[in-house]
Amino acid sequence: MLKATTLARRVCCTVAAVLAGTTLGLAPVLPALSADFPKQPIEMAVLFGGSSATIAQILADSMSKELGVPVAAVSRTGASGAVGYSYVKSTPPNGYNIVWNSNSISTAYHNGNMDFDYKAFDGIARVGMEVPALAVRTDSGWKNLKEFAAAAKKQKMKVGVSGRGAFTHLASAALFDKMGIDVIYVPYGKGSAPVELLAGRIDAALQWPSQFKAQVDAGQLRVIAVTSVERLPVLPDVPTAKEQGFDVDAVLWRGVAAPHGTPKDVIAKLETAIRKVVTGRDFQERAAKLGFEPAFLGAADFDKFIATDDSVTAKLMSELGLKKKN
Amino acid sequence: MGLIFGSIPGLTFSMALALMVPFTFGMQTTPALGLLLGVYVGGMTGGSVSAILLGIPGTPSAAATVFDGHPMAQRGHAGVALGAAVIASTFGGLFSLLVMMLLLEQVAAIAIKFGPAEIFALVLFGLSTICGMAERSMLRGLVAGTLGLMLMIIGLDELDGIARLTFGTVQMQQGVNLLVAMIGLFAVPQIIGTFLDFGRVEPLKMLADVRARLPTFGQLKQRLWLMVRCSSIGTGIGAIPGTGGPIAAFLAYDHARRFDRQPQNYGKGELSGVVAPESANNAVTGGTMIPLLSLGIPGDPATAVILGGLLIHGLYPGPMLFRTHLEVIYALYVSIVLAYVVILVVQLWGIRIFVKVLSVPPHVLAVCIIVLCGLGSYAIRNSIFDVYLMAVMGLIGYILQRVRIPVAPIVLGLVLGETLEKQYRTALIMTEGDYAVFYTSGVALFFFGLTALTIGLQIFSSRRRRPA
Known part of the structure; x- marks a missing residue:
């Protein structure tokens, strides 16, 4: 049974x-498929x-x-x-x-x-x-990559990314490599890095601009760089990493x-x-x-x-x- | 709309929402928002219908409803269970809405304090409830729980991107989907049982007499306080990003069982066992809205889709939304209330039709359920692999039932294991392997304490029972 x-x-x-x-399997049987596609x-x-x-x-x-x-x-x-x-x-x-x-x-x-x-x-x-964007808390006082790098050399920073080997990890690795600093990558997944940043459990997060937008408008977070060669229309005031002297192009x-x-x-x-x-x-x-x-x-x-x-x-x-x- | 998707196993509300988003592009902001929210809360409620009637949870959040809802239906009390489910759902939803309106800022401020270490502690507490679910033997419960955790490990690890236990196949990298496992573990053994019984056992008499009786006012009134507590659990859990409906429902279920005078009735068709998870999982809808609206951060995949829908209309949820688009916030409140009114009316009216399902002879019904199981498993990820997986899980489930190992802890292991592991590792990565993070946080300590208490009490009571 x-x-x-x-x-x-x-x-x-x-x-x-x-x-x-x-x-x-049907599709390849159809004759002359490309002419009337x-x-x-x-x-x-x-x-x-x-x-x-x-x-x-x-x-x-x-x-x-x-x-x-x-x-x-x-x-x-x-x-x-x-x-x-x-x-x-x-x-x-x-x-x-x-x-x-x-x-x-x-x-x-x-x-x-x-x-x-x-x-x-x-x-x-x-x-x-x-284009990924690097954000920090406004109260951290860091306004650009140079200040961030200076602070990171004194104390190891925790940076939130989406997962090991994820694009945000690669992009931030490329950026920090150029900046000559070593950080701890904290993998989050499912987009919880911005909350963690807000709560102060990490020092910075490299995520997508739309994830930061609300908090940036409210003055809680500050985006200090984007990793593209040109500035973004959504964040016109944020300088690119390249403008700040770190030649990165990660999109x-x-x-x-x-x-x-x-x-x-x-x-x-x-x-x-x-x-x-x-x-x-x-x-x-x-x-x-x-x-x-x-x-x-x-x-x-x-x-x-x-x-x-x-x-x-x-x-x-x-x-x-x-x-x-x- | 959401109701329909919610009641079809496999077609989860997250998926329904994703399908709905393009429709909203052409709409005005308010109706678009209404549609999305309607689908969200409707789906959350509708998941209970198939959970109760067929023993297949329509959405992961309805998994805990199966434990008592389905036995009630088998005893002919489907109408009562369904009625209680929809009323509890509505109550939970409206309760969380109220909390959201009044205490948005405060709840958000507390929720944000839950970091990886705290969520780990919370989930560990949830896992300790396995003790309660192991009906007779603690050992069997632990075996099942461990099986669940092992199943969870299969697949691509989200943090490190490393394939685990996949035997080198791409398909296995997907991992064991929670719903696929649940369909396999809950529904399939029943079908196998029905077929085995066919011809040997007379069809049960009570099935001929299925009437749509609704829960009485008294039954509900007795459980009002329970609904309030479970709704609070749901709202709270929902507000913590990275948790979600299934966890809330399981915690509420356990809470109800633990504080009941007759915990032995649970799992056999206790009304409170339906009311608790249903009020909690719908309260999650309001809870998840809290971080979404106050911080612009989605709490679960479904609210992530809603966020996308809002962004398309140029609305950026967050503290600014309250200043710039207050009318949208009010529209949102009204839409949720409206959605629940519609759900209540449709569901209560629909119960008459739903319960008719049970007058179908069990072996005929079983065939229909097989089709539904296959369809549902396929639809979750458009993957035929999942259908095979469901069949394998079904066989495992049947064998486990035969050796009397409960399947509920397996599901619990699957539900909680992923979050448990991820949060634990994230917490340790953050501190570079320093375990201090777990005992320096008051919140984490509190939940660790609760866990120890739960396990301790369980051991104590089983010791005392043994000599008797």
């Missing part, structure tokens, strides 16, 4: 698996939650209007993005399965979370950037990619749709409110950009002792 029921359960699972398999709904895998998922939703909605077929942002989170990347990589390269990608493609690979890297995907377009990019081998004309169609959306006023306004900087880059340039960024990330991670040998 027990066997029969487990068998029934197995059958049930198998049926579900087969169903899922056939839906995915897109003919069926497109699925965009989203690897993380939070504000980046909201941006992905906005992008997907607007892309639906451009392409005339539904574009669904489907959440496939887990394992620092490795789950979603693995899934999209396993789908047929026909443009119907795309991924909302980011630097995580490099960090997940070099961390040893997955056994393939950015070369498994063809870039479609870069959509934008997110989180986000874009869209398809499995390697996707036909060029399909990529071109998706690229055109994304360009129209990202350069549109509607998208720009919404993105700005979420602290996301639209920065469109076409498919060819995007591929080169990712390759360069990957080697920078690899170097930084091996310096930090985070890189796994693959």
